[in-house]
Amino acid sequence: MENKELLLAITELKASIDKRFDVLEKQVDVRLDKVEEQLYKLSKQGLGDGDDDQDEPLRELNAEVKDLRLSMKYALKKIGEHDFDVYRLLNMKNDTSEI
Numbered sequence: 001m002e003n004k005e006l007l008l009a010i011t012e013l014k015a016s017i018d019k020r021f022d023v024l025e026k027q028v029d030v031r032l033d034k035v036e037e038q039l040y041k042l043s044k045q046g047l048g049d050g051d052d053d054q055d056e057p058l059r060e061l062n063a064e065v066k067d068l069r070l071s072m073k074y075a076l077k078k079i080g081e082h083d084f085d086v087y088r089l090l091n092m093k094n095d096t097s098e099i
Helices: 003-044 052-097
Strands: none
Touching: 003 052
């Protein structure tokens, strides 16, 4: 494979990864907005005043938010790894073209 073809393939891969990440980021934003709205409604209803039966929905919601944050951190880590791989491949291509 020629250097030009390799560079094109790497660029297309990076564009694909960026597009997927953008979609994921939008989905996370929408879900977080919904969670914030639900938390606001729960706080307006007076939940969290010590009544264990009413505190359960709030605990479940907090657990979901925690899971969502962990998922987002994982996705960001994976995107970072892919960006590193693309950067490394571009450097390899540049190193070989100088020979």
